[in-house]
Amino acid sequence: MQISVKKYTLALKHTFSISRESHDFQNSLIVGISLHGKTGxxxxxxxxxxxxxxxxxxxxxxxxxxxxxxxxxxxxxxxxQFLVEKGLTNFAICALDLAAHDLHGKLQDKPLHTLWGTDISTYPTTNYTIGIASIEKMVDKMKETPWPIYKIKLGTNDDVAIVRELRKHTNAIFRIDANCAWTAEETIHNAPLLKDLGVEFLEQPLKADDWSGMEQVMHHSVLPVIADESCIVETDVEKCGLHFNGINIKLTKCGGLTPALRMIKKGKEMGLKIMVGCMTESTVGISAIAQLLPQLDYVDMDGAMLLKEDIANGVVIKNNGEVLFPSISGSGVTLN
Structure with a gap:
């Protein structure tokens, strides 16, 4: 095999802010693995x-x-398994694992979703993320990209008021991601107000290790709660099952498609709702996520849509949320 690594700095269309950070660029690693004339x-x-x-x-x-x-x-x-034994971080393993899956599909001349025996005739619609900003800018972003489902990033002193104002401008489903910024009391108090405003679920409202707080939320929240920062690797799934209604799997955090597939299986066995999320990747990472779509209840794969300019071709998400899968095999990725 031959390995190539390259750093890309991806410029975002808008400043992207969550409860703990803001950025205008996303640095990303692209790995290529070549074998027998194919590159993943x-x-x-x-x-x-x-x-x-x-x-x-x-x-x-x-x-x-x-x-x-x-x-x-x-x-x-x-x-x-070889990469795990070498002690690499999950982020580095993810880049290599995604490349290996793409390569494997290309060598087999089949898309990954076909190799996994899944049917892409039905799949969940990705949400489109609205980062924290002034209400005016958040509304402008919604008007710029009309979408059936928005994920709203929160973690301010006026979260419910923000959602109430945004609701005046769209009938779309809302999902709320507080990125660990709330307390259990805030979550329980906010949940009925947000439910009345058309919110579908809450994502990671509490700090990742606040398990006692999440136990309170599970017993008293009128909205379902999805784990994100609390569900990083495979061993987290079982514990999350006792404190959340579902899990949001991030390929970069868990180490790629290989562990993600096992996490999906375990989560379903436990009766959890399954979501896969992105990290503002290019179409390289998004195309890998798309291969999992038939296995998911929810998906957050809008990363490439948030970029000024993409670096790859692969899965295409149309304005109505429809996903166009590539004609080539594997994840279907080619670099521009």
Whole structure:
């Protein structure tokens, strides 16, 4: 196998703000794995919350590049286990795992969703994310991109008032993501008010380790609650099942498609709603997420839609939320 790594700085259409940070650019690592004339592509973004940079991921990968390139590639699952044993971070593993899955599908000449035996005739519609900003700017973003489902980022002193104002401008479904900014008391108080404003569920309202608070929320919230920062890796799924109604799986955080597939299976066995979310990736990462669509209840895969300019071709999301799957195999990714 041959490995290539490259850093991209992705410019965003608008400043993107959540409860703990704001940014205008997203640094991202693109990995290529080539074998037998085919190349698979994977992606992982930098993330200050988890202290991950593109440079740190590149250092991890290049440190064992010779071992990776001499690895006898058969399946993504075996390759993933090899990477875990080498002690790479989940972010670096994700980029390599996504590339391995894309490569595997291209070598088999089948899309991943076909290899997994799933049917893409029905799938959930992605939400479109509205970051924290002035109400005027948030409304402008909705008008710029009319969409059937919005994820609203909150974590201010006037969260319910913001949603009440946004509701005046659209009939779309709202999903609320407080990114750990609320207390249990705030969540329980806000939930009925938000439900009346057409909110479907709350995502990660409390700090990731506030399990006692989440137990209160589970017993008293009138809205379902989905885990995000509390559900990072496979071992988190079981604990989340006792404190949340569903889980939001991020490929970069869990280490790629290989563990995500196992997390989906475990979550479904526990009766949890299953969501997969993105990290403002390009179409490389979004196309990998799209392969999972038939297995999901909810999806947040608008990352490439938030960019000024994309770096790849693959899955296309139309203005009505319809997903156009690529004609090529694997994740269907080619770099521009």
């Amino acid at each position: 592509y994977g992606e992982a973004t930098s993330n200050p919350y988890y202290q991950i940079t593109v440079e740190s991921m590149i250092a991890e990968i290049t440190a064992i590049q010779n071992e990776i390139e001499s690895f006898d590639f058969a399946t993504p699952e075996v390759f993933h």
